[in-house]
Amino acid sequence: MxxxxxxxxxxxxxxxxxxxxxxxxxxxxxxxxxxxxxxxxxxxxxxxxxxxxxxxxxxxxxxxxxxxxxxxxxxxxxxxxxxxxxxxxxxxxxxxxxxxxxxxxxxxxxxxxxxxxxxxxxxxxSAQFEAEIEDEIKTYIDQNALMGTEEHKTRIIRIDLTRDGGGSFVMEPDENDEYHRVIDYL
Known part of the structure; x- marks a missing residue:
């Protein structure tokens, strides 16, 4: 069939x-x-x-x-x-x-x-969450740009997950290791 x-x-x-x-x-x-x-x-x-x-x-x-x-x-x-x-x-x-x-x-x-x-x-x-976050970031950037502030520059941090030999997810830091700074800040 x-x-x-x-x-x-x-x-x-x-x-x-x-x-x-x-x-x-x-x-x-x-x-x-x-x-x-x-x-x-x-x-x-x-x-x-x-x-x-x-x-x-x-x-x-x-x-x-x-x-x-x-x-x-x-x-x-x-x-x-x-x-x-x-x-x-x-x-x-x-x-x-x-x-x-x-x-x-x-x-x-x-x-x-x-x-x-x-x-x-x-x-x-997650797809809806990502879409909503994109909207919030865009609104923030637009509002700050209209006010003439420099804070309209948003930095996106990428975190890659890979699987180790046992099938568990492992966080792979990006080259500048920014995610550690975010974790430490939290």
Whole structure:
């Protein structure tokens, strides 16, 4: 039996302006389908220059209206489909009612298990949290810039997590070791 895959790609307004290639993402997902037994990519949907904070996206709407034409929805990453937890929850409810599955190209986990659903839920909540923090930072920067203060320069600290030999996550400091200063400050 063939598993009909719908492939969905979304890039934000900023990512579209930066030239993030939706075509490259789509190609990667098509190749991924070839590695899965009996998967056939039957529909492809691309929302370029749209936010994931709402569902007012033409390709997203088309994909959901054609839900009976596919069995599995493949996304590049979970935060590409939604950056709003309520919208994510609503979509998952519809998928469950229709007997459909959601798969992520970059995040491999079993969404049929309790752990998989927990991880997916955490990723969806994290995507919304990140979107809200971005809004707060932008508001802060804009307000300070309007007031003419120099405090509108915000520094983002990156913390990379990798897995050690035992499968546990280990924090990898960036080159300037700024995260230690933040931890010490807290």
């Amino acid at each position: 063939i598993t009909r895959a719908a492939l969905y790609v979304r890039v934000s307004v900023e990512e579209a302006e930066e030239g993030i290639s939706t075509e490259a993402m789509m190609r990667e997902m098509e190749e991924y389908c070839l590695t899965k037994e009996n998967w056939e990519p039957v529909l492809r949907f691309t929302d370029e220059g749209y936010s994931g904070r709402d569902t007012d996206r033409p390709a997203y709407k088309a994909m959901m209206s054609l839900i009976d034409e596919w069995d599995v929805l493949l996304v590049m990453r979970m935060d590409r489909i939604h950056r709003n937890y309520d919208n994510h929850k609503e979509m998952m409810k519809v998928l469950e009612e229709k007997g459909k599955t959601l798969k992520s190209f970059e995040e491999e986990f079993d969404m049929e298990s309790a752990v998989g659903r927990f991880v997916m839920d955490t990723i969806a909540r």
